[in-house]
Amino acid sequence: MSHPQEATEDDLAPTETQGYKVGQSKTVAELAALDQEDESLQRWKASLGLAASAGAGGNKKVVLKTLFLSSPTLSKDISIDLTQPAADLAKLKKEPLTIKEGVEYSVGITFTVENEIVSGLRFLQVVKRSGVKVDKTEAMLGSYGPQPAPYTKVFASEESPSGMLARSGTYSVKSRVTDDDNNIWLDFEWSFKLAKEW
Template sequence: MSSHDDDELNASETPGYKVTAPAKSPEEYAKMDAQDESLARWKASLGIAPGAAIGPAEGPKVTVLSLELVSPTLPAGKSLVLDLSDPQALAEVKKHPFTIKEGIEYNVRIRFKVFLLHPRGVKYLQVVKRSGIKVDKMEQMLGSYGPSPEPYTKNFPTEESPSGMVARSGTYNVRSRVIDDDKEVYADFDWSFKLAKEW
């Protein structure tokens, strides 16, 4: 990918906000304000407790499992899920793009797991291009999550797919990225879709 493509997938920055202090380990967070019972209960609910390692000691803080397009108009039994743990599925969706019905409401849904450390400011970024021209950019905060053996699911706000003959011509190429305030990238992948009159 060119550096221009990378620039498009940089998260926006809040003026005046700077990430200064290095991230702490769960043990360090657990020891902070240990005498405050309500704070200790809240931290325990996030999986922050001495010795509460959920995942491996090394490796990514966040693993993105899947991306899904969800719509109440989808026919029963049909799903549009991209399994990010399967390189073959990623290659397949580039060759055979998802088909999305024009003019319908849909949501992007992402599933991910958080391990050991608490990542700061994790965001989902998406740039959509058609014929090399940017037609849309999405930036959504995933939120704050503690380590957990179970995956988290985040539904993004409802959007409406374009409609009309012009919208139906050509393939839309999407580049998605999951990144945190420390500029650590947890997922960076390409996929494609086409618009049609029907699913």
Template sequence: MSSSNDRVPDEELRPTETKGYKVGEKKSVAEYSQLDANDESLNRWKASLGITGEGGSAGDPSKPKLSLHSLALESTSAPGGKVQLDLSNLTQVQLDEVKKSPLTIKEGVEYNVAISFTVGQEVLSGLKYIHVVKRAGVTVDKLEQMIGSYGPREEPYVKRFATEEAPSGMLARSGNNTVRSRVIDDDNNVYADFTWVFKIAKEW
């Protein structure tokens, strides 16, 4: 079982600041659609966000800005290619249950974290995924990866992050790892924040 010492404090989830980097001005879908209509590279970027010269997809103000649907640990050796945590419409009670049901990773395998999400209202730019892993009260890993910029659409986006290698050995298999994950943007707006648990085993 994970202990109370495995709680990840907010300060450990702060993104790394890039010296000299200035956060750009946020714009609505309509404002983006009117930007430099004759700039071909900008038009390709806007098209990748689902924005067209006619105003594009304005999004639905009744929907959350970002909805996280799942987190998966993907590996070619895993049954079905991945083990997955369903995060759709979870209540606090269900989130607490997630902490009691560790995902299992086979020791020594290469895997990557992947998240599935939808954007509901407006273009979200500078999104990052950060997670901190604690074991027996000690921070053992931190992952910080760019997600990028995404516009509103019904179909979920899937973002896969850098490949990692699961630890091996009896010590690695002897306890659970508690992970606090967060999706954040350049302005430090938090769109998702949840805790989950995984364990290392001899087999999936």
């Protein structure tokens, strides 16, 4: 039996779009080899990072770098380094971040894609308080080709709850990043509390 505050697999199941079928997966090399006679198409594919040599390095891999929170009321973003050791990340479940009540904020992530194209990346996040789901975020990130520079995605802004009741507990959060092939690239638990100031 799971702990009452933990997000269940059903909470983190992506919404299925009726009629959507995942397309056939092709490697970067296969895509680069298509339409070899079309010079302008080859230049366009090269600008997307689809050069024939780009996919020669192994299996596709999405590396999550940071999960961050930004707000007009913050002088510097609150950032969680997702590349730190698992033991250090696990501490964030018991050592909550502080978020100011009643302010507009946005959550975002940075990540890199290595070796092959990843399709249908999706961000899922469930927030619970005392075991009750209070918020769920599901955002389609899209499909990305391999490149050394990180991609950054910021989600729609929200307003943090306010009031004495909202400040009286700790919120548990489970964040997950998946793709169309059902790979789970991030499965991370953390917590936060609301306060009058950051």
